[in-house]
């Protein structure tokens with residue numbers, strides 16, 4: 001187990017390095033002069049040159065890259081010119097809302113998706129299974145902003161039960177926090193839940209045909225033990241993969257949903273920084289998202305090993 | 317005492333090509349303490365017969381069961397799911413054909429055995445764990461107190477089959493159904509496992525239904541034999557009678573497939589010509605006619621019944637009087 005873990009972690013380092021290089025190159029090859037964007041069209045050539053000097057834009061590109069990397073290793077992602085604060089601080093400020101939203105959406109998705117997917121697989125071909133499949137298909141095809149807008153119309157405009165948009169941090173009280181997050185979380189959770197449920201169903205269908213399921217039934221075990229103890233754990237690897245992916249996607253910022261509900265999360269930070277040409281923020285945020293992907297993947301790998309002993313032993 | 321009595325069992329599956337009857341009117345019984353062999357080539361319906369007894373088909377698979385199955389006084393096909401769960405693994409145990417895929421890969425073997433003990437014998441976790449180690453040692457697994465914490469993939473095929481046997485026997489069932497329990501194993505282990513089953517049978521007065529395609533195994537351990545072909549029983553007799561005086565050409569064909577003493581075990585010396593037909597194309601007359609050296613017009617058009625040819629010896633062949641083995645070298649004679 002320890003060996004397996006170490007191997008996984010070491011294999012992540014080159015991935016992160018490649019991501020950092022690509023991230024840097026893309027941002028720096030994008031046409032547009034940050035200095036002129038920031039100073040506006042009235043700026044004189046002199047002012048522009050001075051700012052470029054200040055921003056380090058006159059240095060050769062590889063020098064800038066190494067400066068950036070060295071900064072990262074010291075926990076410094078750069079400086080936001082527009083917000084006039086360190087990039088790490090800007091990210092930190094926007095991370096809270098995104099994490100809250102992601103976790104809540106994922107909890108909603110998993111809570112419904114797994115039991116429903118399992119039930120559908122157990123009753124394969126029944127009306128329940130078929131209507132489930134239709135709803136899951138619908139959940140995947142409906143855009144989350146559309147669901148979000150309808151939720152707003154219904155619960156905020158029509159009934160006036162929930163605030164239409166905005167965000168309140170957890171420190172303002174859990175109830176208040178959830179009041180603002182529940183609608184965006186549902187509109188995100190439906191899509192993710194539909195994906196997870198479909199994977200649960202198909203993975204369970206496969207596992208239920210396995211011989212060891214018949215062995216479990218031949219022991220006289222109750223149906224729910226056969227399903228949840230013997231089948232689900234075996235079916236869980238592909239389900240976990242989908243959950244990990246969906247989590248990573250949401251952490252990367254649910255740009256549209258954050259915009260619809262006006263939530264100051266990572267998605268909004270990226271959009272605003274792109275509009276403002278706040279390069280160091282974009283660069284830092286992209287790197288942070290990539291690191292989050294890698295980290296979530298690592299967690300998923302660890303969970304694989306926990307769920308399936310063959311992963312634990314074979315690869316050590 | 318009759319433990320199991322199966323009457324006119326029919327098992328139908330719906331497939332893409334239409335419905336098939338994999339087991340078609342099978343009747344037999346197993347007494348307490350007795351070992352009954354069920355033999356036939358692969359695909360004849362042996363496994364389906366055994367799965368039908370415990371009704372181990374998925375609810376939505378469209379499998380239909382008909383007939384009657386009495387276990388002691390209880391009719392199984394009309395029993396509720398709860399009643400079946402009470403019998404499964406407790407009164408009737410099954411050992412499955414493929415030990416590689418029949419154990420759950422994500423739980424230790426100890427977990428999988430003690431699960432049965434906690435369920436049926438109401439043992440505590442600790443008691444079940446101790447009993448599990450005892451069972452593992454009983455089936456000849458070395459250092460059972462270590463192996464109990466192993467996962468199936470850490471064990472060899474022979475060890476896994478022993479685990480399956482330990483699992484099948486741990487609740488002292490009255491009837492053990494063993495589906496090709498030794499096919500995947502090499503000869504020495506095969507013999508060990510068969511001996512073990514016989515030993516336990518004597519201790520527990522257990523009835524055994526032993527499914528195999530190997531008549532050599534039957535000769536070693538069975539009291540009575542059922543020969544199955546394409547979903548039907550074609551011959552039934554005591555072991556002695558069957559080997560001395562087989563009355564069905566299919567049985568004789570199977571016997572010729574038994575390797576001789578000097579030939580290596582598992583090396584088939586003779587194979588019955590042709591293949592088992594598909595369930596979608598069951599011959600109109602005798603089901604064995606397309607492969608039978610004695611088939612005539614009557615055989616091809618009229619299906620024979622399973623009839624008593626002598627005391628407790630049944631065969632399903634129009635020409636059973638003219639069929640037998642000659643010269644002690646297991647060759648069918650037919651004076652057509």
Ligand SMILES: Nc1ncnc2c1ncn2[C@@H]1O[C@H](COP(=O)(O)OP(=O)(O)O)[C@@H](O)[C@H]1O
Nearest residue numbers: 329331338357358359360361362363364365595
């Ligand atoms: N679930 C199923 N659906 C359709 N056909 C099946 C099913 N299970 C078994 N069969 C068919 O029933 C026949 C008997 O199979 P089986 O009992 O496994 O043979 P064997 O004697 O080798 O154990 C085979 O033709 C097999 O293809």
Ligand code: SF4
Nearest residue numbers: 602605608615633634
């Ligand atoms: S009935 Fe005819 S075809 Fe069938 S086994 Fe007997 S001799 Fe052969």
Ligand SMILES: [Mg+2]
Nearest residue numbers: 362363413495
């Ligand atoms: Mg079989």
